[in-house]
Amino acid sequence: MALVELRNVRKTYRMGEETIHALDDITVDIAAGDFMSIIGPSGSGKSTLMHILGCLDSPTSGTIQLDGVMIHNASSRQLAAIRNRKIGFVFQSFNLLPKLNVLQNVELPMVYSGMGGRERRERAMAAMEKVGIDNRAKHRPSQLSGGQQQRVAIARALVNDPRIIFADEPTGNLDGGNAEAVFAMMLELNRELATSLIVVTHDRRLAARMDRILELDRGNLVERS
Numbered sequence: 001m002a003l004v005e006l007r008n009v010r011k012t013y014r015m016g017e018e019t020i021h022a023l024d025d026i027t028v029d030i031a032a033g034d035f036m037s038i039i040g041p042s043g044s045g046k047s048t049l050m051h052i053l054g055c056l057d058s059p060t061s062g063t064i065q066l067d068g069v070m071i072h073n074a075s076s077r078q079l080a081a082i083r084n085r086k087i088g089f090v091f092q093s094f095n096l097l098p099k100l101n102v103l104q105n106v107e108l109p110m111v112y113s114g115m116g117g118r119e120r121r122e123r124a125m126a127a128m129e130k131v132g133i134d135n136r137a138k139h140r141p142s143q144l145s146g147g148q149q150q151r152v153a154i155a156r157a158l159v160n161d162p163r164i165i166f167a168d169e170p171t172g173n174l175d176g177g178n179a180e181a182v183f184a185m186m187l188e189l190n191r192e193l194a195t196s197l198i199v200v201t202h203d204r205r206l207a208a209r210m211d212r213i214l215e216l217d218r219g220n221l222v223e224r225s
Contacts, residue, residue: 002029003163003196004053009062011048011219012155022048023059026220032163033194035187039205040216046200047168049216053198054087054166055079067163084113087155088195092169094149096141096156102128103137106156111118113160127155131185147178154186164196171206183209 011023023045030036030053040046051057052064055071058079064072067086071079072207088109089095106124115123126132131151141149150170157165167186171179183206190197199210207213215223 001039002065003032003034003067004030005063005065006053007063009052009059009064009082011045011052011057021219023052026062026221027184028214028221028224030102030164030196030198034196034211034212035190035210036196036198036214037210038198038214038216039202039207041202043218044216045219046216048219050166050168050198050200053164054089055083059132072168081136084109084160086150086163088160088162088165089221090150090157090165090170092172094141094153094173095148096149096152101138101140102117102133102152105141105152106159109160111154115218123159124155127159128152130189131155136167145178146174147181150174150178150182151185154182154189158193158195164198167197168201169201170199171203172201202217 006026006028009023009026013020013022026049038046038049052059059072062072063070064080071082074082103124106128107120110120110123125134125137128137131154133151133155135149136144136148144152171182174182186197189195201207213223214221
């Protein structure tokens with residue numbers, strides 16, 4: 001059984017009198033340990049698909065199964081619990097809280113799940129060590145380079161041992177050297193931890209270095225490889 005199974009998923013929005021078909025009849029499987037890209041032009045449905053896969057939104061129709069659980073009709077509260085236990089996120093803009101230090105930022109998902117302080121610290125430090133940022137535990141995000149901030153974001157995504165991580169343009173705000181270092185680190189973590197990693201990107205050269213590619217165009221899945 002696949003880790004994630006989408007069957008005939010559609011997402012529509014109403015804008016005045018117009019119906020927008022953000023996703024149209026998407027069927028796809030994601031296996032445990034996949035390293036996959038979702039590509040397509042602006043407005044193709046990439047972000048909508050990521051939001052549905054990542055339990056940030058629900059489809060208009062169709063079914064979704066995540067790790068053996070049907071989630072397409074889950075409540076907002078149930079989706080939040082699933083996100084916390086099974087899913088990690090990495091964003092282009094890092095989304096770190098500026099008033100918290102690195103350690104506190106990485107601990108956040110465990111704070112939300114109610115984990116005790118000692119275990120939070122141990123797990124956060126272990127995740128930070130995996131991405132080579134443990135020596136910056138007391139620094140604030142503003143004291144870090146872009147590449148270092150993205151490493152913190154990846155540590156935060158890893159800290160609850162998720163089954164799957166979604167990365168939305170994770171190298172988009174980085175220069176060439178830092179972008180390459182972050183990509184190489186994500187590849188290594190995918191191989192080492194067998195965590196599925198789904199990268200949303202418009203960069204075809206980056207996508208070509210991943211094991212699988214899903215291409216969207218105006219809400220339709222036009223290619224898979």
